[in-house]
Amino acid sequence: AQTVTQSQPEMSVQEAETVTLSCTYDTSENNYYLFWYKQPPSRQMILVIRQEAYKQQNATENRFSVNFQKAAKSFSLKISDSQLGDTAMYFCAFMVGAQKLVFGQGTRLTINP
Amino acid sequence: EAGVAQSPRYKIIEKRQSVAFWCNPISGHATLYWYQQILGQGPKLLIQFQNNGVVDDSQLPKDRFSAERLKGVDSTLKIQPAKLEDSAVYLCASSTGTQGEQFFGPGTRLTVL
Numbered sequence: 001a002q003t004v005t006q007s008q009p010e011m012s013v014q015e016a017e018t019v020t021l022s023c024t025y026d027t028s029e030n031n032y033y034l035f036w037y038k039q040p041p042s043r044q045m046i047l048v049i050r051q052e053a054y055k056q057q058n059a060t061e062n063r064f065s066v067n068f069q070k071a072a073k074s075f076s077l078k079i080s081d082s083q084l085g086d087t088a089m090y091f092c093a094f095m096v097g098a099q100k101l102v103f104g105q106g107t108r109l110t111i112n113p
Numbered sequence: 114e115a116g117v118a119q120s121p122r123y124k125i126i127e128k129r130q131s132v133a134f135w136c137n138p139i140s141g142h143a144t145l146y147w148y149q150q151i152l153g154q155g156p157k158l159l160i161q162f163q164n165n166g167v168v169d170d171s172q173l174p175k176d177r178f179s180a181e182r183l184k185g186v187d188s189t190l191k192i193q194p195a196k197l198e199d200s201a202v203y204l205c206a207s208s209t210g211t212q213g214e215q216f217f218g219p220g221t222r223l224t225v226l
Contacts (some may be wrong), residue, residue, distance in 0.1 A: 004155075043202055045156070045217035091155050100146065100169060101215060103155030
């Protein structure tokens with residue numbers, strides 16, 4: 001069974017700083033997808049970034065980038081120039097094929113002015 | 114493009130009562146998911162539909178939970194009778210089903226008293 005672990009329950013940084021959220025996962029699959037989702041207080045789960053396991057190049061989306069280490073089964077999210085609107089719960093998730101998403105426990109990120 | 118719609122947004126019931134949630138996925142999305150998110154945890158899949166057929170319901174408590182997706186479009190999730198531990202946010206998501214991104218609705222927050 002696949003598992004996803006987020007070891008940081010809460011993090012807090014100042015606006016404009018860079019922050020890195022950690023995620024590790026366990027699987028015996030070779031082809032899979034990894035995601036970071038953002039969930040603000042409104043509860044809407046919003047996709048931040050995705051990574052296909054067969055791609056060696058790390059995914060980037062504007063201020064968001066990942067450090068994907070397949071051998072170490074690690075998938076961290078870096079947020080550069082953090083903004084107040086980045087305050088939310090962040091979930092790391094894993095998916096094989098078109099199956100279910102397996103989520104981690106989440107990291108509550110607070111950006112302070 | 115309209116997103117995933119869910120109703121109601123909030124529901125409060127007493128234990129042993131029944132409740133139903135409704136989800137309308139993004140038009141053309143063949144795959145529909147229901148997740149349960151208990152406070153402080155990541156979402157957990159309850160059931161996955163491909164068109165109107167069930168793909169995965171291994172985590173659905175079938176003695177009290179039921180779900181259907183008539184005509185492969187809208188879906189309803191029912192709980193009967195509800196227990197205190199069913200208090201959670203119920204998230205509906207849809208995707209094209211071909212390893213695509215899952216799009217989430219705003220969720221229904223259920224409180225069982």
